[in-house]
Amino acid sequence: MKVLARILVIFWKDILTELRTKEIVTLVLVFALLVVVIFNFAFGTRTGIEELVAPGILWVALTFGGVLGFNRVFVVEKENSCLEGLMLCPVDRSVIYWGKLVGSFTFMLAVAVVITPIFLVLFNLPLFLPRLALIIVLAALGFAAVGTLFSAIAINTRARDMMLPILFLPVVVPVIVAAVKATAPVLAGRPWGDVLTWLQIIIVFDVIYLVVATMVFEFVLEE
Amino acid sequence: MSEKVPASSWAVEVQGLTKLFGNRHALRGIDLSVSRGECLVVFGPNGAGKTTLVKILSMLVKPSSGNVWLGGINIREKPAQIRRKISLVGHQTFLYHNLTVYENLKFYGKMYDVPNLEQRIKEVIAWVWLESRRYDRVGTLSRGLQQRASIARAVLHNPSILFLDEPEVGLDPQAVTAIRDILGNINAVGGAVVMTTHNLGQGLEFADSVVILNRGQIVYRASKQEINRESFPQVYDRCTETG
Numbered sequence: 001m002k003v004l005a006r007i008l009v010i011f012w013k014d015i016l017t018e019l020r021t022k023e024i025v026t027l028v029l030v031f032a033l034l035v036v037v038i039f040n041f042a043f044g045t046r047t048g049i050e051e052l053v054a055p056g057i058l059w060v061a062l063t064f065g066g067v068l069g070f071n072r073v074f075v076v077e078k079e080n081s082c083l084e085g086l087m088l089c090p091v092d093r094s095v096i097y098w099g100k101l102v103g104s105f106t107f108m109l110a111v112a113v114v115i116t117p118i119f120l121v122l123f124n125l126p127l128f129l130p131r132l133a134l135i136i137v138l139a140a141l142g143f144a145a146v147g148t149l150f151s152a153i154a155i156n157t158r159a160r161d162m163m164l165p166i167l168f169l170p171v172v173v174p175v176i177v178a179a180v181k182a183t184a185p186v187l188a189g190r191p192w193g194d195v196l197t198w199l200q201i202i203i204v205f206d207v208i209y210l211v212v213a214t215m216v217f218e219f220v221l222e223e
Numbered sequence: 224m225s226e227k228v229p230a231s232s233w234a235v236e237v238q239g240l241t242k243l244f245g246n247r248h249a250l251r252g253i254d255l256s257v258s259r260g261e262c263l264v265v266f267g268p269n270g271a272g273k274t275t276l277v278k279i280l281s282m283l284v285k286p287s288s289g290n291v292w293l294g295g296i297n298i299r300e301k302p303a304q305i306r307r308k309i310s311l312v313g314h315q316t317f318l319y320h321n322l323t324v325y326e327n328l329k330f331y332g333k334m335y336d337v338p339n340l341e342q343r344i345k346e347v348i349a350w351v352w353l354e355s356r357r358y359d360r361v362g363t364l365s366r367g368l369q370q371r372a373s374i375a376r377a378v379l380h381n382p383s384i385l386f387l388d389e390p391e392v393g394l395d396p397q398a399v400t401a402i403r404d405i406l407g408n409i410n411a412v413g414g415a416v417v418m419t420t421h422n423l424g425q426g427l428e429f430a431d432s433v434v435i436l437n438r439g440q441i442v443y444r445a446s447k448q449e450i451n452r453e454s455f456p457q458v459y460d461r462c463t464e465t466g
Contacts (some may be wrong), residue, residue, distance in 0.1 A: 002336065009333040013319065013326075020360075022323040076319065084283055085376070087319025089334040090306040222285055 006091050010099025015106070020104070024069045024107050032065035032115045034142045036122060054123050055183035061115055062136070063143070063176055066108055069167045070147035074102050074155040083155075093218035097148060101213075104151075105144035131186045133197060138202045139179040139189055142211040145209035148173050152220050171209075178202045232413030233292065233383055234259045235280065238288035242275050242439075249275040251341035251439040252287070257432075262406055262416040264386055264426040267436035273419035274314075276436065277388040280417060293384055300411055307335065310382035312390045316373035318450040320362030324353055324372045327361060328379055335380035347375040349400045371401060379400045385409055386416040391425055403429070423459060435462045448454075 002059040018024055039057040043049055077083035077100075086096050116136065120127050154160040169176075182198035185191075235257040250272045257263045267273045278284040280291060282298055282305065284403065291298045293305050311317075325344065326428040332340040350359050351371040361369055370393050378381045390402060406416050406429055420426040426433070433450065435443035435458075442462045 006334055009330060013322070013330045016326065017319060017321045040395055056412055064326045076321075079320060080318055081313065081315035082319055084311075084313070085316070086334075087283055088281060088306060088309075088317070089331070090336075091334060093302065196257070 003092075003095055005140055005189065006089075006095050007099045007102060010086075010096065011102040011106070014076070014100070014103035017088040017101075017105065024072045025110055028065040028069040028111045029114055029185055031068055032111055033118065035061040035064065036115060036119045045122075049123060050125055051184045054119075054125065054187055055180045058116070058119050058122075058183060059139075059180050060097040062108070062112060062140075063172070064168075065115075066140075066143045066147060067109070067168060069107055070104060070143075070151045070168065071154070071161055071164050073100055073148060073151040078155050084223070086131040087221060093221050094214045095152070096221070097152075097182040097217040100152075101148045103145055104148045105141055108144055109137065112140060125187055126189075129186055131192075132183060135179055135182045135186065135195075135199065135202070138199065138206060139175050142175040142202060142206045142209055143172055145206065145213050149209075149213040149217060149220065152217065174205050175202055178205070188194060232380055233257065234294060234413075235263075235417060236259070237280070237293040238290045240276070240279065241287045242272070242279060242284070243287045248439050250279070250286075253436075253439075253441060255434060255441065255444075257415045257417055258343040259413040260410045261431045262410060262418065262429050264430035264433045265378075265417065265424065265436055266421070266426055266433060266459060267419070268421075270438075271436040271463070273436055274388055275349040277311065277313070277386045277417065277419055281309055281386045282306060283311075290442050307380065308382055309384045309386065310377040310380065311371055311386045311388065312370075313388045314392055316361070316369045318361045318369065318372055318376060319343075319424065321360060323358050324348065324364070324375070325357045325370065328376060331376050331404045332379055337380050343379060347379050350378070350405065351375045352397055367395035367398055370394050371398045373396065374401055374405065378409075381411070383412070383414040385416045387406075387416065387420075388418055389419060390418065391422050397409065399425070423456055427455065435459060437463045 036057060039152055043053050074083065077086065117127060147168055153167060154163040157163045178198040180199040182195050185194035230237065233256045237255045238251055240250055240253040253276065253378065265273050265276065275284065275388065282302060290350050294308055296305055298305055322330065328344045329340065332344060337343050348354055351374050353368065353371055353375065355362060356368060361372060373459065409416055416439050418426065418429060428449055432442070432446045
């Protein structure tokens with residue numbers, strides 16, 4: 001229980017900081033919104049778009065928006081060497097990882113909650129899509145798992161803004177592909193069977209990312 | 224090499240400590256010990272290895288070789304247990320600029336699971352004379368006030384071993400007084416202090432014993448009784464080859 005309490009303490013601190021600065025959510029939201037609007041101008045609402053183009057547009061917006069957000073996740077810890085303050089605390093390094101992960105995941109979901117309805121309206125798609133919500137939650141978890149780890153690596157490099165996408169995108173390709181493939185049948189209103197395989201792939205990668213990142217985070221912080 | 228079991232009276236015991244960054248030696252075979260109730264001051268020029276030594280002792284950096292015992296426990300064995308008993312005041316404050324002094328202390332207090340946290344926060348804020356600024360964001364405080372808040376953070380969980388890495392940077396006289404009181408309190412209850420500094424006068428004021436570090440090696444060590452305050456600057460210059 002103490003582990004969970006400390007994870008939530010780190011999360012509380014990140015939420016409080018974000019509420020004061022509004023850096024991450026504003027940045028990601030504006031970027032994702034621009035992507036959706038620009039693609040809407042390019043493709044309009046022509047027939048068949050929900051399967052061919054729309055899933056890609058949504059995930060381009062969320063993925064690249066996520067990269068921008070993950071770039072900022074550890075910046076707050078870098079200022080005043082707060083990361084060292086966290087490392088001095090009597091907690092396992094994985095607690096720090098999970099605390100930051102819960103924050104990243106929440107920020108991604110917050111952005112998705114705003115962007116997805118706008119995307120659905122602009123592309124003239126049905127608004128009530130619980131299966132899409134499930135895909136977004138699972139994919140966002142995978143993104144946050146990898147993004148949090150690589151953000152901790154990139155923060156100590158000079159070109160961290162470039163380093164993060166170079167590290168992050170190749171590793172999350174399986175989740176991006178599975179999320180796009182799962183979104184297409186949902187937007188087209190096809191049955192569960194067409195979605196399930198891709199959902200299972202996302203879940204498997206989520207588990208792999210979470211386990212590996214938890215195990216290696218200590219080395220990332222200390223080396 | 225067989226490891227000597229440190230005497231229980233040592234709060235800090237270091238044997239053969241070496242740190243390499245690539246091919247460069249930051250520390251070369253450091254041996255030192257600090258007994259309970261003692262304040263050890265480490266002097267040395269820039270690049271001598273003072274900060275690296277403090278970072279290893281406070282478990283932020285792993286040594287390349289050698290052993291460190293804190294309170295009789297090897298730092299490789301029970302890191303979480305040791306971290307609960309140590310603290311560090313560094314060049315940086317480790318405080319979040321967008322949170323208030325109170326919120327920062329509450330955050331660290333919960334991370335350390337400090338009992339009676341609200342009461343403890345009141346106490347440490349009073350020690351560093353920050354009562355009137357407790358609800359101000361840290362980013363709005365002057366450097367001196369931030370350093371005072373940093374001292375409050377460092378002593379919040381009642382550490383028995385305190386590391387100070389050039390704490391005088393940006394400190395005002397009140398904060399120096401706060402540090403003096405806190406060091407006195409820690410030493411009085413059998414705790415230990417290791418402090419690095421450039422400031423010979425201030426360092427000697429706090430010291431029970433001193434070492435001079437140069438190029439990663441201890442080149443001089445003495446107890447307070449052995450030190451002549453007038454001639455110490457010449458000793459320091461000679462040892463660091465800056466005279």
